[in-house]
Structures are given as structure tokens and as C-alpha cells.
Amino acid sequence: MNRFDYIRPKNVAEAVAAASEPGSAYLAAGTNLLDLMKGGVSRPERLVDVTHLPGLDRIETLADGAMRIGALVKNSELAYDEAFSARFPAVAEALLSGASAQLRNAATVGGNLLQRTRCAYFYDTASACNKRAPGSGCDAIGGENHGHAVLGWSEHCIATHPSDFCVPLTALGAIVKIEGKDGRRDVPITDFYLLPGDTPDRENVLSPGEMIVGVRLPAEAAGFAANQRYLKVRERTSYAFAVVSAAAALRIEDGTIAEARLALGGVAARPWRAIEAEAALAGAPASRASFEKAAEAAFADARPSGDNAYKIALGKRIVTRALAMAASGTPEVMPALPASPFAPLSEGVIHV
Amino acid sequence: MNLTISLTINGEPRSIDLDDPRVTLLDLLRERLHLTGTKKGCDRGQCGACTILVDGQRINSCLALAVSHDGADIRTIEGLAENGQLHPVQEAFIAHDGFQCGYCTPGQIMSAVGLIAEGHAGDDPERVRELMSGNLCRCGAYRGITEAVLEAEAKLSERDRSAAA
Numbered sequence: 081m082n083r084f085d086y087i088r089p090k091n092v093a094e095a096v097a098a099a100s101e102p103g104s105a106y107l108a109a110g111t112n113l114l115d116l117m118k119g120g121v122s123r124p125e126r127l128v129d130v131t132h133l134p135g136l137d138r139i140e141t142l143a144d145g146a147m148r149i150g151a152l153v154k155n156s157e158l159a160y161d162e163a164f165s166a167r168f169p170a171v172a173e174a175l176l177s178g179a180s181a182q183l184r185n186a187a188t189v190g191g192n193l194l195q196r197t198r199c200a201y202f203y204d205t206a207s208a209c210n211k212r213a214p215g216s217g218c219d220a221i222g223g224e225n226h227g228h229a230v231l232g233w234s235e236h237c238i239a240t241h242p243s244d245f246c247v248p249l250t251a252l253g254a255i256v257k258i259e260g261k262d263g264r265r266d267v268p269i270t271d272f273y274l275l276p277g278d279t280p281d282r283e284n285v286l287s288p289g290e291m292i293v294g295v296r297l298p299a300e301a302a303g304f305a306a307n308q309r310y311l312k313v314r315e316r317t318s319y320a321f322a323v324v325s326a327a328a329a330l331r332i333e334d335g336t337i338a339e340a341r342l343a344l345g346g347v348a349a350r351p352w353r354a355i356e357a358e359a360a361l362a363g364a365p366a367s368r369a370s371f372e373k374a375a376e377a378a379f380a381d382a383r384p385s386g387d388n389a390y391k392i393a394l395g396k397r398i399v400t401r402a403l404a405m406a407a408s409g410t411p412e413v414m415p416a417l418p419a420s421p422f423a424p425l426s427e428g429v430i431h432v
Numbered sequence: 433m434n435l436t437i438s439l440t441i442n443g444e445p446r447s448i449d450l451d452d453p454r455v456t457l458l459d460l461l462r463e464r465l466h467l468t469g470t471k472k473g474c475d476r477g478q479c480g481a482c483t484i485l486v487d488g489q490r491i492n493s494c495l496a497l498a499v500s501h502d503g504a505d506i507r508t509i510e511g512l513a514e515n516g517q518l519h520p521v522q523e524a525f526i527a528h529d530g531f532q533c534g535y536c537t538p539g540q541i542m543s544a545v546g547l548i549a550e551g552h553a554g555d556d557p558e559r560v561r562e563l564m565s566g567n568l569c570r571c572g573a574y575r576g577i578t579e580a581v582l583e584a585e586a587k588l589s590e591r592d593r594s595a596a597a
């Protein structure tokens with residue numbers, strides 16, 4: 081790990097001023113940043129520690145039913161918050177399917193949104209990687225890439241975004257709250273992440289020094305509470321990143337889908353909102369045929385970026401099953417194995 | 433850069449001078465305070481050997497900067513036994529053979545203490561396994577570990593019930 085200066089600002093304005101200096105990085109729990117620094121992948125000259133900032137650790141329900149979550153709220157605290165998980169159960173399920181209990185106790189909301197890709201070449205400083213070293217090339221292309229993207233990738237980078245939390249946030253239209261030198265702004269999470277194009281080092285819309293201060297879930301998103309799930313395929317039962325995942329949320333009226341929300345994880349450089357699939361579901365009966373049609377729509381533009389064509393077939397099954405699980409109702413208690421395909425299925429949901 | 437932080441470690445308030453902000457809680461405990469009960473497995477958040485309680489919550493000490501935890505209350509495996517009496521989780525690990533080589537054991541035990549305090553597993557072995565999945569055991573003592581956690585959980589919740597009565 082390189083040497084760095086450590087700065088502990090007293091308020092957000094001081095933090096933003098300090099982090100606007102070139103070479104700075106924000107430090108939250110450090111569960112991703114310290115890992116990257118130990119590997120020499122990130123080499124910030126100064127760390128601006130946000131963990132002692134006041135006022136960013138609250139989970140609030142606003143008058144209209146929206147919820148505001150401070151950037152420093154721990155992943156576990158949010159997942160187990162009763163008011164939150166009652167309104168946004170798939171978000172709680174996604175959080176509990178990520179990492180381990182220890183990591184969730186440390187990891188913050190802001191850090192989770194800004195965690196970096198798990199592409200092994202990005203982690204290996206001896207490899208070419210356009211994200212880590214712009215212009216150096218991409219060793220994942222033609223390399224070990226069974227975990228890489230099938231949507232939205234470019235010939236410069238085929239990495240995926242690893243967060244589980246961000247997938248249902250994307251389905252439910254969360255807003256990222258940002259503060260910088262020029263004040264505050266709100267950005268919908270669907271506009272927050274950038275696709276790689278020819279600048280894979282630019283991962284999101286934050287300008288230097290801008291900080292995430294929180295996330296808001298709009299009131300209308302709570303209208304999906306009765307029918308929403310997160311489903312995540314891993315290479316082992318627990319404590320592993322998603323191979324492919326899906327967050328599905330439905331509003332069902334008399335057996336007909338009034339409105340659907342769908343987002344995919346593990347398939348692109350950003351949590352992927354499947355707008356065409358949502359459109360295909362609106363007004364359709366809540367049936368297996370509708371779910372399969374939506375799954376086709378979700379992956380219509382998918383292309384393998386290497387040895388990962390299987391992700392397209394797998395992704396369609398995961399979408400079909402997540403939609404069927406959502407349609408059969410949000411479980412009353414959190415499953416023992418959150419988001420796991422190994423958890424017992426509720427009645428009426430068939431294996432696909 | 434010289435940084436002074438205060439920590440309470442196993443009940444004892446300490447003032448600690450750090451000559452380097454790069455020191456993790458794990459290295460601080462092991463290399464500087466000679467509390468070597470907390471183990472280093474991967475040093476990257478992947479194995480759980482370094483699990484300690486910070487303000488009552490289990491975390492991986494290898495991915496936590498000491499300087500950032502100024503003011504924290506820290507409990508390690510050395511601080512579990514009271515007056516020579518093992519903690520119920522320690523006793524249960526012995527009773528159920530929850531280890532073989534013992535390298536992962538301090539992390540497993542601290543994680544189990546954290547899990548029981550969190551109160552989300554109850555008496556469900558599947559929930560215990562899931563919520564202990566952040567602790568790997570290369571000897572594969574998982575069966576004994578799960579049994580030990582379940583027994584300790586039952587004992588501690590019984591103790592809480594009789595304390596409340």
C-alpha cells in the first residue's frame with residue numbers, strides 16, 4: 081500500500097473541499113478501497129475519511145412515504161430496518177445476499193454504490209486494463225472472461241458492476257443524492273453509472289470532489305412492496321458475487337400486471353434496467369408465458385463478450401423465475417438463504 | 433505524520449500513537465499490541481479469521497484502518513473469558529469439536545458472538561450457516577461449528593430470559 085495523508089473533515093463542506101484536491105479519495109468503511117490499495121490497484125495520495133461526518137447515518141421516512149438513507153448507513157442496518165424492509169423487501173434481500181455478515185456490518189451505502197468491478201485483470205497490476213490504466217488495453221478480452229458482461233460492453237472494457245444492492249435500487253428508480261463544490265444535486269441511479277465506451281475509467285457522473293450523501297427511494301416505489309424479489313446465482317451458496325442476478329417488482333391487479341420493474345446484475349458495467357421487458361409485462365397476465373416473453377425482451381440485445389454466452393441463457397431463466405417469485409408474493413419473513421436459488425420455492429413457482 | 437487515537441480494547445481505555453495511517457486494526461492488534469489471538473488469513477476480507485467486535489458489531493479487522501476507528505470499543509478473543517470462566521460460545525466450541533487446527537477459531541468464535549447478539553438466526557441451522565458464511569474453515573469443521581453456535585445461542589437466550597424474569 082502506498083503512503084497517503086489522512087484527513088478527517090468535520091462536515092460535508094470540508095470533506096468536499098479536501099477531496100477536490102487531485103489525488104484524493106473518500107474513505108468509507110474501506111472494505112473495497114483498502115483491498116484495492118493493498119493490491120496497488122488504487123494509489124490515492126490522500127484519504128478523506130467520511131465515517132465521522134455528522135448527519136449521514138439516518139434512515140428516514142418522508143411525509144409522502146419516500147425514504148431517505150444517509151450515505152453512511154451500514155448495509156446490515158438498512159437490511160434489518162423494519163420500516164425499510166417492509167417497503168422495499170427486495171432491496172433488503174439483495175443486501176443480505178451480498179458479501180458476509182462482517183462485511184455488511186462495516187460496508188456503507190455510499191461505498192456499496194461506488195465499489196469497483198471484480199474483473200481479475202483490473203485487480204492484477206501486471207495485466208493490461210483500460211479501466212485501471214487508460215489506453216493500456218484489455219486483457220479480459222480473449223482472456224478468462226466467463227464472468228464478464230453480455231450487455232452494454234465495448235471493445236475497450238467488458239467488466240461488470242458487482243453490487244447486489246444497486247440492482248433493486250435500479251429497478252425501483254432510486255435517486256442518488258450528491259454534494260459537491262457547486263452544491264447539491266439529485267441523479268436517478270439509472271443515469272448515475274456510465275457505460276464503458278472508450279473511457280472505461282469513467283464509471284459514473286461524479287465530478288472530482290463530489291460525494292454521495294445519500295439515496296432516496298421515491299414514494300411510488302413502495303407500491304411494489306407486495307410483489308418483489310431479488311434472485312442471485314452464485315458459484316457457491318453464500319459469500320460470493322453474482323454470476324447473474326435479477327430484481328423483479330410487480331403491481332398486480334386482478335391477475336393482470338399493472339406495472340413491472342426489472343433490473344439485472346452481473347451482466348453489464350452498470351446495474352441494468354430492462355425497460356423493454358417492463359413494457360412487455362405491462363397489461364399482461366401474471367403468467368409464465370408473460371415472464372418468458374419479458375426474459376427474451378430483457379436479453380434481446382445481449383451479446384457474449386467471450387466465454388460467457390451461457391449468461392444469456394442463464395439470465396433469461398433467472399428473470400423468468402424472479403418474476404414468478406415476485407408474482408407469488410413477497411415472503412412474510414426473509415428467507416434463510418436470501419436471494420438464493422437453493423431456497424425453497426413458494427407454492428406455484430416452477431423451476432425454470 | 434503522527435496520529436494519536438483512543439481505543440477501548442477489551443474494556444481497557446488505551447491511547448495509541450500511530451506513526452503511519454496505513455495500519456489496519458488487525459496489524460495494530462497483532463504487531464503493536466501483541467494481541468495475537470486475532471488471526472490473519474487472507475488480509476483481504478475473504479476468510480473471516482480476523483473477525484473482531486467493534487462497538488459490538490463483528491467486522492473484518494484486516495479491512496479496517498485503525499486511524500479511522502478513533503474512539504471505538506474493541507473486543508477480541510482475549511477479552512471474552514471473564515474471571516477465568518470461558519464464554520459460553522468458547523465452551524460450546526470445545527463441547528462440539530468446532531475446530532481441528534484452530535486457526536480459524538478465534539474468528540469463528542467472535543463471529544458467533546456477534547451473530548448471537550444480532551439475533552437473526554434463532555435456532556435455525558440454515559440461518560446459522562448462512563450468517564456464519566463469512567468465516568471459512570479449511571479443516572472443514574463446519575458441522576461442529578454450527579452445533580456449537582446453536583447450543584450457545586440457546587444457552588445465552590435462556591440466560592437472557594431468566595435475567596428478565
Ligand SMILES: Cc1cc2nc3c(=O)[nH]c(=O)nc-3n(C[C@H](O)[C@H](O)[C@H](O)COP(=O)(O)OP(=O)(O)OC[C@H]3O[C@@H](n4cnc5c(N)ncnc54)[C@H](O)[C@@H]3O)c2cc1C
Pocket residue numbers: 105106107108109110111112113114115130151177178179180183186187188189190191192193194195196242243244245290291292293319320321322476477478
Ligand atoms: C470478500 C468480499 C466479498 C464481497 N461480496 C459482495 C457481494 O456478494 N455483493 C456485493 O454487492 N458486494 C460485495 N462485496 C463488496 C462490498 O459490498 C463493498 O466492499 C462495500 O459495499 C464497500 O463499502 P465501503 O463503505 O467499505 O466502501 P469503501 O471501500 O470505503 O469505498 C468504496 C469506494 O467508494 C468511494 N466512496 C465511499 N463512500 C463514498 C461517498 N459517500 N461519496 C463518494 N465516494 C465514496 C471510495 O472512495 C471508494 O472508491 C464484497 C467485498 C468483499 C471484500
Ligand code: SF4
Pocket residue numbers: 197199200201202208209210211212217218219220221236237238239280
Ligand atoms: S474488462 Fe475492463 S476492467 Fe477488466 S481488464 Fe478489461 S478494461 Fe480492465
Ligand code: FES
Pocket residue numbers: 471472473474475476477478479480481482483492493494495
Ligand atoms: S484476514 Fe481478514 S478476512 Fe481474511
Ligand code: FES
Pocket residue numbers: 530531532533534535536537568569570571572573
Ligand atoms: S479449524 Fe482449521 S481452519 Fe478451521
